[in-house]
Amino acid sequence: MDFIAFYLLLLLLKSGSYAQSNAKAVLFTDPRLDVERCTHLFNNILNLPNFTNLKFQHISPIFLPALSTSPTPRELESQYKIIQNSTILVEIGPDYFYGPSYFPIQTGTNVAGVDRSRITVFDLTKDIQNKVLEAAVKHLTQNSDIVKLAYLYDDTETDIHPFTNMGNLGFMKNLIGKCIVLPLSEFDTPENALGKILIEGSYIIVLNVRQDAALKILRRAEEKNILLHPFHWIVFNAGVTLSGQQFNVDDTNFYAIEFSTNGNLQSFPELSDFSTSITPQDLICRDTAVKALLKVQSQLGQTVSDATYITSSFKADIQTWEFYSYVYTTQDTKSAYMVKITQDLQIEAGFQPLKSPPSRASLLQLMKKKGLRLGAIVVPPLITEETLENGTKNLRGPEITLAQELMKRLDVPYKITAYKEGTGIEHDGKWTGVFGNLERWDMDLLVGPLSDTYNRSASFRRTTPYQSYSYKFLLQPPFLKASMEIFQFVIAFDVYTWVMIFVAAVVVAGSLTLVHKISPNILSYSIHPSMIFVFGYLFQGVRTRSPNRASSQIVIVVWWFFCIILVIAFCANYAAYRSYTALRTLPNTLNTLLHQEYYKYSYIKGSNLELLMSTPLDPSVYALYVMINTKFDDVVPNTREQGINQTIRGGFALLDESPMIEYYARKHCLTTSEPLWYDTYVFYTPMLMPYFDILNEEIIRMKADGTIGKIFNQ
Known part of the structure; x- marks a missing residue:
């Protein structure tokens, strides 16, 4: 019994040793490959008829992880341990993180008489990508005098991304206009990156990002109505035509330059069972695996199969990348236009002719199909928001009625969104408030009592004015109590003057009484009649006969002269006060x-x-x-x-x-x-809104036929 157990143990050890000695591997050196998807794809390729002779050779893929910059000793040790694996028959891929500068070249394998092979191919360098993009941008801008271009690139894959050194985009210096370069890592979402591009006012948009990011940007662009003329798009190697998603790019110059099966996806069954969209990285991994397995067949003395590559062609081991150019996003569509480029940057590029701007009829049909997004400012009392019985919000106001009538006449569906954050101002070239939303294309048309200003007109397109208005000021007129208004006349003189007037009257009356005692008049001028006489003339009231004595008459003449001067002064002061008060309290200019x-x-x-x-x-x-x-x-x-x-x-x-x-x-x-x-007052749209002319022409017609006047006179 013990002998049998010992024998079985020897068999197990022998079979394990046999399995280890027969294990074979292919090392992929590109750290950007998706390990899980590439492993699945590798196994699918082994199941193809032309690789059945390798199916039972225990061949598996090995992948090198990315190193940090600069690599740590532990990373290098782990990397070197992988590379020393003797089961590796073929190393294939670029030399980004692997080569003589780091590790000694490995040649030995676990197969007698077979040395390890090193194939440096499928190295999609930044120089190659630059060259392809240069050709595409030049084609797209051939008829443009001034260019506003935005380039968004993915810097999240590795630190040695092809566009880390932006100096390689030197061809942009020959473009007259504004060119901005944006790394994807600066934004929380791809949609935010699109918002930045729109704020900068770019109308040529170049995307060099992975498939998921590109699809999110294109979907958001379709919602914002910018997959239309005058926007131009170049989407580089994002696998749009293999994503299964369809975008309406009929009315814009859209170029998807990418690796593709070009209508022959059914010819590659190894790709058929992927649960998610096929990506350009999948195609590169597929071609890399095929190239490596052909080499393994050669090493093992097997018949080398005929190879069909998707992304490249080979002539005397010289690789030529082959990109297809598409102007539509149909799934696995065909194109006769290609861009071929070798590792030494010899390029042959062919692109579809540029499209003409869409007609008014096609734009109107697109408006009717997609609808418009209207934004409105809640500005009580002109525009108010009320809650209906069913709980929904409803906007009311003449501007809202005007916008609804505009959509009705054009037969365009619409959705109105209310904004309460204020109109906003321009600061450092960027807008805040609701105009900030308009700048990011969160709406197609901004409606409300919006005045026409230079700053707004420089950043947005304004419709023809639909209403005139003026600037005024509002005030509360001052008022006195009724009891105080009776005595308002006293304001003509100050208190001291009034006191001195009464003192002067008493003095004159006393003087008249004294003179009367010295030289009596016919009439009695005792103190009481003298006071009546003096104040009667002072207030221009009832008067008595004048004295007949010269001394008394002299006093009276002086007093008369004083009274006439006093009356003149009072009238002048009071009139001046009234004029000044009117000027001070009721300004109107x-x-x-x-x-x-x-x-x-x-x-x-x-x-x-x-x-x-x-x-x-x-x-x-x-x-x-x-x-x-x-x-x-x-x-x-x-x-x-x-x-x-x-x-x-x-x-x-x-x-x-x-x-x-x-x-x-x-x-x-x-x-x-x-x-x-x-x-x-005007309405506003984004500067490059393709529907602007249609909207503006209809507003002009509404003014001419009196529709707008009726709305605002209700």
Whole structure:
């Protein structure tokens, strides 16, 4: 019994040793390959009829992991241990992380008389990618005088990515315009990268990213209506035509330059059972494995099979990469246009002719098919948001009615999104608020009471004005209590003057009494009649007969002269006071507002009016702006509601747009000024919006036939 157990143990050890001695491997040196997918693909290839003689040779793939920069001793030790494996018959792939500079060349194998082979192929270097992209960009920009190009590349694979050294994109220097280069790692999502590209205003977009990132960007671009003219697209080697996803690129210059089976996917059954989209890396791995297994057949003295490669062709061991050019994204589509490039950068490039801009009819059909995304600013009381009985939100206002009528006349479906964060301002070339959303193409048309300004017009396209308005100021007129208004006349003189007038009257009356005692008159001029006489002339009231004595008459003449001077002074002072009060309390022009002292005044902080007033075009307007920022900066309201409350309390005048001013004047019984200057309301779209002309032409027709007038007169 013990003998049998010992014998079985020897058999197990012998069979294990036999299995180890017969194990064979292929080493893939490209660390960017997906190990799981490539292993599955490798096994599928071994099951093909032309490799059945290798099926039972115990051949397996080995992959080198990526090294950090610079590699650590532990990484090098682990790498070297893999490379020393004697079962490896063929090493294949680029020399990014492997070669004589790191490790001694390995030649021995576990197969007698067979040395290890080293095949340096399938090295898609940055120089090769640059050369292909250079040819594509030159073709796409052949008719463009000024170019705005954005290049997004994937720097997340390894530190030795082909485009780490951006100096290799020197051909961009010959393009007149603005070129930006964006690494994908700077963005949380690929969609955010697209937002950055749109903010920069680029209309030629070059993507050199992996398939998943490229598909997300293209899907988002389709939602934003930028897979259309005037945008141009180059998508490099992202496997768009093998992804199974379809994009409508009929109306733009779209070039997908990539590895492809070019309509012959059924000829490669090893790719048929992949559960997810086939990627360019899968095709490279497939060709690499085929090249390696052919070499293994040769090493083992077997009949070498005929090879068909997808990504490359070989002539005397010189590899030529073969890319196909597509202008559509149909699954496994065919193309007669190719780009061939060798390792020494000899290139033959053929691309489809550029497309002409789409017609108005085709754009309108596309609008009807896809619909438009409308954005609206909630600006009470002009645009308000209310909750219906079913809980849904509903926007109301003349601008909303105008936008709905516009969509109805064009027969275009739409969705309106309400924004409450304010219009926003431009800062360092970027917009905040709702205009920031428009800049990122989160909407196709921004509707609302939006004034036409230089900054906005420089960044966005504006429709023809649909309504005119003016700028006014709103104020609360000052008032006195009824009991105080009766005695308002006393304001003509100060208290000291009034006291001295009464003192002078008493003195004159006393003087008249004294003179009467010395030289009596016919009439009695005792103290009481003298007081009546003096104050009667002072107030221009009832008068008595004058004295008949010369001494008394001299006193009376002096007093008469004093009275006439006093009346003239009173009338002049009171008239001046009334004029000054009117000027001070009820300003209705820029000059009267600027030169009064009763009211403080201001615009709303961050409003469009602030921007207009800060531009020194009109001296009076700019003088108001300077006054506000030097003398009244402590009362500048942050919101319209805050400004209205300050106005109601009195002593403050709010400068704002006339629709707002007139509404709040009626609501709170306030006073408005005459129009200070005029402006217009417009709608805005992104600068390169392909549907702009259709929308603008319809608004012009709506103005001409009176539709807009009816909407705003309701």
